[in-house]
Amino acid sequence: QKEVEQDPGPLSVPEGAIVSLNCTYSNSAFQYFMWYRQYSRKGPELLMYTYSSGNKEDGRFTAQVDKSSKYISLFIRDSQPSDSATYLCAIEPSGGSNYKLTFGKGTLLTVNP
Amino acid sequence: ETGVTQSPTHLIKTRGQQVTLRCSSQSGHNTVSWYQQALGQGPQFIFQYYREEENGRGNFPPRFSGLQFPNYSSELNVNALELDDSALYLCASSFPPPTGSSYEQYFGPGTRLTVT
Numbered sequence: 001q002k003e004v005e006q007d008p009g010p011l012s013v014p015e016g017a018i019v020s021l022n023c024t025y026s027n028s029a030f031q032y033f034m035w036y037r038q039y040s041r042k043g044p045e046l047l048m049y050t051y052s053s054g055n056k057e058d059g060r061f062t063a064q065v066d067k068s069s070k071y072i073s074l075f076i077r078d079s080q081p082s083d084s085a086t087y088l089c090a091i092e093p094s095g096g097s098n099y100k101l102t103f104g105k106g107t108l109l110t111v112n113p
Numbered sequence: 114e115t116g117v118t119q120s121p122t123h124l125i126k127t128r129g130q131q132v133t134l135r136c137s138s139q140s141g142h143n144t145v146s147w148y149q150q151a152l153g154q155g156p157q158f159i160f161q162y163y164r165e166e167e168n169g170r171g172n173f174p175p176r177f178s179g180l181q182f183p184n185y186s187s188e189l190n191v192n193a194l195e196l197d198d199s200a201l202y203l204c205a206s207s208f209p210p211p212t213g214s215s216y217e218q219y220f221g222p223g224t225r226l227t228v229t
Contacts, residue, residue: 008153036220043117043203043220044156088155099207100146100169101218103155 003027006089006104015113019076023089023104026070030102032092033065035074037085038106044088048074079111117206117221125227126194134189134224136204143208144168145187146218147179150201162187191226199228 006023013019021035032051036044050056053067062075072089086106092099118137126132138145144163148156158171162181176192185206191198202225205218 004155006155041225043119043222046217046219049217090155099144099218100158100161100171101148101156101205102158105153105155 003102004089004091004104007107008105010108010110012110012112013079015079015081015111017079017111019074019079019083019109019111021074021076021087021089021107021109023072023091024070025072025091025102027091027093028067028070029093030091033063033072034090034092034101035061035063036088036090036103038088039085047087081111081113084110117204117219119202119204119221119224121224122222123225123227125229128194128196128228130194131190131192132194132226134191134202134204134226136187136189136206136221138185138187138204138206139219141208142206142219143185144206145181145185146205146207147187147189148203148205148220149173149198150203150223152200156203159189194228196228199226201225 004025034049035047038044048063050063050065053065056063060077064073086108088106089104090101120135146161147159150156159173160170161168165181178190181187201223203223205220207218
């Protein structure tokens with residue numbers, strides 16, 4: 001079983017739609033959960049990160065973590081064509097001295113005007 | 114404040130050759146991580162450098178090696194290139210957080226390596 005599973009899509013929605021992106025993970029030791037956005041031929045850009053279970057909101061973006069289900073989500077409200085990109089979930093173990101990120105495959109999102 | 118920069122942008126090499134990729138970390142960051150991103154995949158952790166020492170390594174063979182310099186810039190070296198090494202190589206910089214907090218890693222634009 002892979003450490004992080006993410007549906008690669010592609011996902012296509014009309015402008016203004018609410019988008020839901022999801023990942024599951026297998027290792028309960030993971031404590032920090034990130035979402036990155038990657039435009040074509042660019043490096044990933046950190047959107048949000050959350051610690052442990054709960055919600056975190058930043059403008060049109062909401063990150064949600066359910067540690068009991070090992071399930072993380074990113075919601076995008078009022079989606080815009082500029083949100084078209086690949087969204088990557090990333091997970092970091094707690095403690096230790098090696099803070100490597102484990103990424104999902106990424107979900108390709110297209111928001112149509 | 115400048116972001117993470119990488120050079121070169123693109124590179125084409127032949128199987129068996131050696132390559133060196135370079136990264137300048139974001140101002141104030143002393144930790145650099147390298148990732149390999151194959152087409153259609155998420156980035157995979159290669160290794161991390163902190164204060165010029167390797168601070169963890171992923172499942173990559175020894176022909177992947179690195180260096181970090183006193184100014185915290187870094188190099189990734191790959192020897193005996195194979196076709197499967199074709200990928201986007203990403204560098205991310207960060208600053209060690211207080212105990213119990215997360216690193217926030219900031220990525221450069223990447224170097225696209227093609228091995229023929």
